[in-house]
Amino acid sequence: MAGSDDDLAEARALIRRDRAALGTLDATGAPYVSLVLVTADAAGKPLLLLSDLAEHSKNLRRDPRASLLFDGTGGLDQPLTGARITLMGRVAPAPDPADRARYVAQHNEAEGWARMRDFRVYRFEPERAHLVAGFGRIAWLDASALFSGDN
Amino acid sequence: MAGSDDDLAEARALIRRDRAALGTLDATGAPYVSLVLVTADAAGKPLLLLSDLAEHSKNLRRDPRASLLFDGTGGLDQPLTGARITLMGRVAPAPDPADRARYVAQHNEAEGWARMRDFRVYRFEPERAHLVAGFGRIAWLDASALFSGDN
Numbered sequence: 347m348a349g350s351d352d353d354l355a356e357a358r359a360l361i362r363r364d365r366a367a368l369g370t371l372d373a374t375g376a377p378y379v380s381l382v383l384v385t386a387d388a389a390g391k392p393l394l395l396l397s398d399l400a401e402h403s404k405n406l407r408r409d410p411r412a413s414l415l416f417d418g419t420g421g422l423d424q425p426l427t428g429a430r431i432t433l434m435g436r437v438a439p440a441p442d443p444a445d446r447a448r449y450v451a452q453h454n455e456a457e458g459w460a461r462m463r464d465f466r467v468y469r470f471e472p473e474r475a476h477l478v479a480g481f482g483r484i485a486w487l488d489a490s491a492l493f494s495g496d497n
Numbered sequence: 498m499a500g501s502d503d504d505l506a507e508a509r510a511l512i513r514r515d516r517a518a519l520g521t522l523d524a525t526g527a528p529y530v531s532l533v534l535v536t537a538d539a540a541g542k543p544l545l546l547l548s549d550l551a552e553h554s555k556n557l558r559r560d561p562r563a564s565l566l567f568d569g570t571g572g573l574d575q576p577l578t579g580a581r582i583t584l585m586g587r588v589a590p591a592p593d594p595a596d597r598a599r600y601v602a603q604h605n606e607a608e609g610w611a612r613m614r615d616f617r618v619y620r621f622e623p624e625r626a627h628l629v630a631g632f633g634r635i636a637w638l639d640a641s642a643l644f645s646g647d648n
Contacts, residue, residue: 371528377564379564381576430531432531478532
């Protein structure tokens with residue numbers, strides 16, 4: 347589960363991308379996938395800015411378990427030869443204004459709605475990660491190996 | 498739930514894209530999101546080609562409930578102003594060789610592994626769809642309105 351140095355480097359680069367597909371659970375426990383814009387916090391963990399009114403936010407209030415797919419295969423003729431990573435973990439509120447500032451610094455267009463009362467910043471707390479770096483290069487990675495300690 | 502004509506046209510265009518993020522459930526019922534290449538069948542429903550050995554395939558054998566996110570926001574300066582759609586439904590085997598031929602015709606690179614014994618074609622049977630066509634233009638759509646009957 348520790349992963350090679352190459353795997354960890356590839357994984358860390360992927361999870362610093364600024365968008366991901368978020369998987370949550372609907373009221374029946376079925377999966378629901380939506381688009382989110384993300385920013386890495388100081389430890390490399392993803393920060394999200396979500397509207398209370400959005401489906402994924404309603405899902406997370408019922409069950410905080412979530413998954414994030416970071417896709418590094420865009421533009422490849424054969425996408426499945428490229429690298430992507432699935433994070434599995436939980437989403438928790440991140441009320442520290444420093445996290446909000448960090449998010450808005452990367453996503454300038456979010457500045458307006460980040461101040462609205464129904465938008466909140468959340469941190470994705472990864473438990474494990476599944477890296478697929480092309481055919482045959484597949485590894486489960488511990489979150490503890492991927493992220494640099496607590497923030 | 499029927500959706501306007503504009504919503505339906507936008508939704509149909511999105512679900513004909515050739516890649517999506519697939520949400521499935523792991524052994525604990527937590528969400529797991531992975532990258533898949535897809536092809537629309539004659540009715541517009543997504544076909545997938547999955548390895549028996551892949552995590553998402555193991556997940557679907559336990560629980561066929563799944564979600565597909567088609568993201569039409571790539572390349573936009575402000576991705577959240579763009580259109581994307583979440584399908585919710587179930588994944589079922591599609592053993593008809595015509596479906597396999599259709600898949601390989603779009604994804605030529607899959608021709609080799611489509612013949613391997615551990616790869617199978619599946620159909621995503623949508624039950625409902627959640628279209629987000631930019632801020633404020635959000636609609637739940639019935640699958641019956643989106644897809645042209647049975648195949």
